[in-house]
Amino acid sequence: MNAIKSYGNIITKNLSDSKKALAYLKLGLNIAGVYLSLFPDRKVPASLQFLQKICVNSIKDYFNHPDNSMWVNIFSPTEILHAMGVNPLFIEAYSGFLAGISIEGQLIDAAEAAGISNSLCSFHKVFLGSGELNLLKKCKMSITTSMICDGNIGTFRYLSEKYQTPLYILDIPYEYNKENVNYVKNQLQEMIRNIEEIFGRKLDMDRLKEVIARENQSKELLKKYLENLALKNLSTSMTYELYMLFASHVFLGREETLSFYRMLLEDIQRAPDRRGKGIFFIHVPPLFEKNFIKYFNFSPEFSILGFDLNYDFLDEIELRDPLEGIARKLLLNSYNGSFDRKIALIDMLMEKTRPDGVIHFCHFGCKQALGGIYLLQRYFREKNIPFLTLDGDVIDKKNNQEGQTKTRLEAFLEIIRNR
DSSP: OHHHHHHHHHHHHTTTSHHHHHHHHHHHHHHHHHHHHHSOOTTSOHHHHHHHHHHHHHHHHHHHOGGGEEEEOTTSOTHHHHHHTOEEEEHHHHHHHHHHTTOHHHHHHHHHHTTOOTTSOHHHHHHHHHHHTTOSOOOSEEEEESSSOTHHHHHHHHHHHHHTOOEEEEOOOSSOSHHHHHHHHHHHHHHHHHHHHHHTOOOOHHHHHHHHHHHHHHHHHHHHHHHHTTTBOOOOOHHHHHHHHIIIIITTTSHHHHHHHHHHHHHHHHSOBOOSEEEEEEEOOOTTOHHHHHHHTTOSSEEEEEEGGGGSOOSOOOSSSHHHHHHHHHHTOTTSSOHHHHHHHHHHHHHHHOOSEEEEEEETTOHHHHHTHHHHHHHHHHHTOOEEEEEEOSSOGGGOOHHHHHHHHHHHHHHHHTO
16 A cells, blocks of 8 residues: 555656656556566455456556547447447546545646536546646547436536547437437447547447447346345455446456456355345445445455446347447436436345445535435335445545544444344
8 A cells, every 4th residue: 555655646746747647657557467467466356356457457558559549438338449449448437546546636626726616526527637737648539428427528528628539429318218219329320430430440230249249248147246245245345346337337348347257256156155244335435435444345244245336237238239229228227317217226236135234425526426315215214224325525535524424334334233
């Protein structure tokens, strides 16, 4: 941890010289890649070690080949990019990486100094601050969606104008019906034409079908993994749970992601029986919050069962018409449309994982996280499952109330211990 902090300090001291700061970022990623191969963390299952390499390599690929990269948000239809050999940089993950080396404060300050609202989600402010301090490599294009996150479109428009990169925004309607499936499918077709023109290559529909076939296989393995969580205890941390967003979203359909899910299922099947209390998270776990780190990371007493965002769409995508299948996936995401859809997903997850308690960490700046709290409270009260909501910030460490969080979290855990 001290080495990571020292690395962050070096970058912080060189933020005024973006060339130097970028060079240190690249150097650190290269060292991390070698280190993870030579000195794997033995307390972490092999599947999660492999996943960590996927995450580090994705950011390395962007720095090494920005001309073959795109900025994307978590819900972008990256199956198309994988089929075309284009590397997606997952902006929320990049912000998480920069917060992991503790330079998020300077980047947030830079964004706010440029006029960005202090109420904007810190995932976006860190990425915008990276742009303001030139810690981004110009990519050829970016794509985002209108769904779920209010900040996406503004963030992508701002940086696309600043860096003069073409932007395609997918408008995802609230309602699911045939007309809206065709509407989204037509946008996907237009987006593909733009990508083909900008990157000078054609989409091979057979390759796209191969990507989707691997995605479907990965989701079947994920569902089998889910079946084991009620009985088994996989040693993990909040950081590794967030790493799984790479596999469950932006990198779904890639060969290495399918390999990861095969390894993950093997690891959970070999894991010891669940003896402590199991905690399920809704929305995003606060991976940098000290109290959560103390009680949950690799804990024998309180095991992390996962969080709902990694399971937001588990249906199979039809190979007959891949673009229609992707359109359906976007429209039917549990975070899109009526909140009843999210409740239905959570109900299924509760049945599969059988948690002893559920925590919803309401990330500052995320209206989606706050909007359904009362519906969730009613649901968990009816199910007689202990439920805790806490306000805080996943990325901006100074935006958390450590003392208040400690008091409320420990009281909640004591209730669970005594049940």
